[in-house]
Amino acid sequence: MPRPTVAQICTGTLTVVVATVALLSVSGVTGALEIAVVVAVALALGTLATALSMAGRGRRPSPRSVAAPPAVPAGPGVRTPAPREYARQG
Numbered sequence: 001m002p003r004p005t006v007a008q009i010c011t012g013t014l015t016v017v018v019a020t021v022a023l024l025s026v027s028g029v030t031g032a033l034e035i036a037v038v039v040a041v042a043l044a045l046g047t048l049a050t051a052l053s054m055a056g057r058g059r060r061p062s063p064r065s066v067a068a069p070p071a072v073p074a075g076p077g078v079r080t081p082a083p084r085e086y087a088r089q090g
Helices: 006-027 032-056
Strands: none
């Protein structure tokens, strides 16, 4: 499994902080157990945000996995491309 990027970690962290502040201010909980539950829910939301941002990232093909162009068959009546000539530095 690929590691999350810095941007994805920041997104998850920001989600945790914002969700914690919002849930604590809206719910008005005062007990330690209730606060722990709210923080756990916010942590789950942040983890979900990071996981979803990782799933949305598409895989880019590496240069090694790109297939070479198909070979042109040689034979009578088939023209083959001329080899490329490069400038010589002398």
